């Protein structure tokens with residue numbers, strides 16, 4: 001039901017070919033479907049009656065009916081209304097699409113499920129992936145489920161939890177003193193030498209994975225009972241997520257399931273913002289330049305050259321959207337705000353899009369319409385980073401928060417109560433100490 005087409009020379013390939021790249025020119029491929037036929041079969045009521053999760057959208061995924069899929073029950077994630085942040089930012093209708101609830105704690109489980117399924121159907125024995133910390137654990141987990149050997153390549157700055165997570169799924173980690181782009185280049189060389197199936201979530205090396213990520217757009221519309229948000233915000237590292245979301249919304253409109261499209265807000269860290277720079281300069285998508293000396297606390301979007309950046313920039317422009325860069329201190333403040341006022345613990349990248357929403361609201365770029373911000377992954381995988389940033393976990397005999405932006409939100413009344421409770425505990429157990437900030 002699907003076919004592949006080269007993004008450069010236009011050569012088409014059948015879905016059964018299992019092609020990763022164009023055999024004529026080596027460029028990336030995009031996937032399309034028989035939308036007319038799908039529109040006859042896929043209705044709102046049929047979707048409402050089906051099971052939740054990624055594979056309920058199977059008609060819009062590049063795997064034929066009846067074929068076995070590699071799944072850990074990914075997708076079907078929560079959509080939270082965030083009234084406290086909405087109020088502090090001055091918005092009326094704000095949601096977080098909470099991808100932390102996926103099996104390995106990130107939206108990357110969606111592309112991994114699709115990518116590993118296709119690889120297995122093609123008879124893969126070994127898969128390999130370059131990642132800055134979220135996609136590698138995902139692919140390692142799905143490879144484990146499928147019984148495939150997996151190699152992972154990550155920058156040496158990757159937080160420790162992610163390196164451990166990959167090893168727990170049974171895959172070795174090879175780290176490099178380089179960016180994720182160098183890791184992808186290395187896997188591509190390994191593919192040519194060893195015949196690995198390349199699972200990096202970048203369209204030019206693997207066209208199947210974007211199909212998994214686009215299901216986030218389907219779920220957002222379904223969960224909003226087919227209302228379309230005014231804006232959808234997503235962090236941009238390689239650009240694949242934002243491009244996939246846009247593709248998902250376009251497909252829903254093509255199928256007649258929604259009647260209009262949202263505007264896309266691309267969020268990048270100010271320390272690595274090649275797409276925002278191109279957007280602000282009015283550069284064409286083909287002219288996005290590599291970012292020199294990237295440096296941000298949001299390591300999963302520290303991607304110097306976004307391989308899907310052209311597609312993401314087109315999505316921003318075509319949708320009448322915008323691109324916003326946010327400083328590390330803004331990202332971290334929003335990380336704390338999401339966890340301490342909404343109960344959503346995300347990695348810094350997961351807060352970057354919300355920080356960008358707040359900044360865009362302040363600048364008057366976004367209005368009061370409904371906004372959905374995608375939170376990419378769980379903060380449970382960056383606890384060591386939080387501890388190193390804020391000195392968390394140190395026991396103290398007195399209530400004495402550090403003088404940080406974060407401490408500022410800890411108001412005087414709360415501190416008084418904490419002091420009282422600690423003093424009470426110490427009156428019974430003199431060894432009592434408080435672990436605070």
Ligand SMILES: [Zn+2]
Pocket residue numbers: 006007008009010011022023024025026027
């Ligand atoms: Zn081609």
